[in-house]
Amino acid sequence: MNIALIGYGKMGQTIERIAIKREHTIVLKITSKNVDMLNAASLKNVDVAIEFSKPEVAFANVMQCIEAGVNVVCGTTGWNKDLPNAEQNAIEKKCAFLQASNFSIGVNLFFEINKHLAHLMNNHIEYAVSIEETHHTHKKDAPSGTAITLAEQILNTISSKKTWHLGNSEDKNSIPIIANRIENVPGTHNVKYTSPIDDIEIIHTAHNRDGFALGAVLAAEFIKGKQGIFKMKDVLGI
Numbered sequence: 501m502n503i504a505l506i507g508y509g510k511m512g513q514t515i516e517r518i519a520i521k522r523e524h525t526i527v528l529k530i531t532s533k534n535v536d537m538l539n540a541a542s543l544k545n546v547d548v549a550i551e552f553s554k555p556e557v558a559f560a561n562v563m564q565c566i567e568a569g570v571n572v573v574c575g576t577t578g579w580n581k582d583l584p585n586a587e588q589n590a591i592e593k594k595c596a597f598l599q600a601s602n603f604s605i606g607v608n609l610f611f612e613i614n615k616h617l618a619h620l621m622n623n624h625i626e627y628a629v630s631i632e633e634t635h636h637t638h639k640k641d642a643p644s645g646t647a648i649t650l651a652e653q654i655l656n657t658i659s660s661k662k663t664w665h666l667g668n669s670e671d672k673n674s675i676p677i678i679a680n681r682i683e684n685v686p687g688t689h690n691v692k693y694t695s696p697i698d699d700i701e702i703i704h705t706a707h708n709r710d711g712f713a714l715g716a717v718l719a720a721e722f723i724k725g726k727q728g729i730f731k732m733k734d735v736l737g738i
Contacts, residue, residue, distance in 0.1 A: 502527045503526050504526075504528035504529075504550070504565070505526055506550065506551040507553035510709065514709040528542055528543070528549075543564075547720075549570050550574075550720055555641055558579045559585070559586060567589075569594075574586075575712070590729060596726040597728075598731065600719070600731065601645030602715075603716045604711040605718075608732045612738055613702055614650050617693075629691070630691075631677045632690045633679055633690070634682055642681070643666055643677040652664075661673060664676075687706045
């Protein structure tokens, strides 16, 4: 498979290593220094583009690929307001598009556990729920897309919760998300239910970027030659 990497930071470089190990070919690398090379001509022989850049440019990058008829896997978070437009454009252009807040296989299993636990906790209003996430200092968005996904899953299940907020608050209808930024950490997410008598916690801790990169490559393999909008649940069959 011919892959275009849009964004060539630490994640892009890890994806390259994993993709080559799985016998794929990187035919295009786009960084902030050569973004003008992202066009229909350079994308001509690309099967799937994998986009890991910055929130402020992700939508434009994705649209450029879709307009060129190239299927896209996107791992950039923080641009949710434009996501419906990208999905609609992919449908109109008969492309495949897959955006995920987290490509780690473990995190996607963690999402399923989070939904099940929220279902179990729905009638136990004595427990207060909170989310804490820790990432490296270079992560641009806060809270993380993964933390927002966890919060939205809980909001869809626990009827007493109406929204989420960044930081602490006295609002009992809202889920607090604490976002920590520390040097050289791949990422940890913690969902905690606290009562006067005990706590219940689920935690996912990444040891390195390989899990995220592998998931992105698996997603690219999955959408090659397909049309439509997909999620990591489709890739992993969960």
